[in-house]
Amino acid sequence: MKRHIVHPRQQSMVEPEVPNPFVHRLELGTLDILKIAIMSVTIAPLRLLMVVLLLLLVWPLAAIGVACRSPEEADKPFTGWRCCLQPLIVFLCRGVFFMGGFSWITVRGVRVTSKEAPILVVAPHSTFFDALALVYMDLTSVVAKQDSKKTPCFGSIIQYTQPVLVSREDPDSRLNTIKEITRRCKSGGAWPQIFIFPEGTCSNRSCLISFKGGAFFPGVPVQPVCLRYNNKLDTITWTWDGPGAFQTLWLSLCQFHNNMEIEFLPVYTPSPEEIKNPKLFAYNVRQVMADCLGVPVTDHSYDDCRLMDKAQKLNMPMEAGLVEFQKLHQKLGISFEQMQELLDKFENIHPNNGGQITLEQFASYLQLPESPALQEVFHLYDRDGSGTIDFREYVIGLMLVSHPVNSEDNLQHAFKLFDSDNKGYLTPEELQKILRNAFSMEDEQAAGLFQDIDTDKDGRVTYDDFKAYAVEKPEYAKLFMTYHDMSTSTTSNGLPVAHSNGGDCKGSNGNVPKGSYTNNVDGKLKAQ
Incomplete structure (x- = not known):
């Protein structure tokens, strides 16, 4: 049974009434x-x-x-x-x-x-x-x-x-x-x-x-x-x-x-x-x-034009850079320089993508198969349900979905899920085991991901290696939390429970099962 998903701050981040006020097309008869x-x-x-x-x-x-x-x-x-x-x-x-x-x-x-x-x-x-x-x-x-x-x-x-x-x-x-x-x-x-x-x-x-x-x-x-x-x-x-x-x-x-x-x-x-x-x-x-x-108002600004210009230089459609920067700056605290860096990152996920990312491309970027957990995170990013993620949705997804759970406490908890014997590092076999269980990943794919995380190539992944990779791709923290929630949120008859907040794991009576973890208000995992 698919979990119910509610996008964070859905109303405050609604698409503008006029998607692109900086385009003009002449239609000559x-x-x-x-x-x-x-x-x-x-x-x-x-x-x-x-x-x-x-x-x-x-x-x-x-x-x-x-x-x-x-x-x-x-x-x-x-x-x-x-x-x-x-x-x-x-x-x-x-x-x-x-x-x-x-x-x-x-x-x-x-x-x-x-x-x-x-x-x-x-x-x-x-x-x-x-x-x-x-x-x-x-x-x-x-x-x-x-x-x-x-x-x-x-x-x-x-x-x-x-x-x-x-x-x-x-x-x-x-x-x-x-x-x-x-x-x-x-x-x-x-x-x-x-x-x-x-x-x-x-x-x-x-x-x-x-x-x-x-x-x-x-x-x-x-x-x-x-x-x-x-x-x-x-x-x-x-x-x-x-x-x-x-x-x-x-x-x-x-x-x-x-x-x-x-x-x-x-x-x-x-x-x-x-x-x-x-x-x-x-x-x-x-x-x-x-x-x-007799016209509407939007939160577009000259900064959106600068992002449009950068998008064009990255061989994307100009409108890919339209995000209502002033609104995102005020509500999410993101700077223009950060927005430019994210636009570079967005383009690198799948070059020449026409300004849209599909589920397949999202999975390829994260080097993961299209598991239920990955599909849920993708749908949290895809705010309009179009089946693709545009740059605006990508920025909002990072800031409201992935970054809040990418905390020190959550990363340490995720690392401990791998390092079950608390030796302070992960072996390829340990990573392969949990990735196989969590995301149905083939051992060959898991080995490739291990090589990417193991930057010093010593055959071990320390917490610092793990954290550095999670900071670069913050979606992983949300993915592991989503997998953990999906694996623990079951009723007494074993059926999955719908979640109203996309993260809390509660039983059918509204209580949290013992031994599970939920998101508290600051995005941390909280033991119940």
């Missing part, structure tokens, strides 16, 4: 292809030419606007003649987008002043065309990547906004960014509003991903701003897995009209609790914006 073909040899080249000419006009003006500033001037808002250039620069920038097909913008709501809300929280961020919203807001200050100021032409325009620059490589950049945003927010309206994309990367607008805390640490009122693109054919979206930048630009130039909608929501003033807890502040503002947009 016959009429779309015909329109693009005609526009590509007629209107689109003229549009591109005019866009380039206007950029060549605005570039020197923006460069002049930021030229010859002393360090003291750079720390203050523009004044005098530099401000006089703003209407002309904004007009030319609006002309760039007009020539690109954005002939008008639909605006809802009212934008408030910097004194009422020093920060504009703008989402979803899905494309480089989102810069049109910044132009509409008179090129107010923006939070941008440090490298963006070096971009030809666009770099001068970004610098003219007096941006707050962020470097993802500099460990001190995040703290410095928060300090600068806070300084400007406390100026009493002297600085322009700060335009921030809190998501930090481009998604496909199917949801709102995690908001970074930069806009919320100052604890000041913010004005949420929602962006929409209502074209029937979405050539606008530019995200990690989809059309490249030039293809996105060209296909958008081939549309008769590109529709953008900007909606200013009422100012959100943080409560005392939200001021103390910027994460709560960010979460609540995101929910308000998601309700307005």
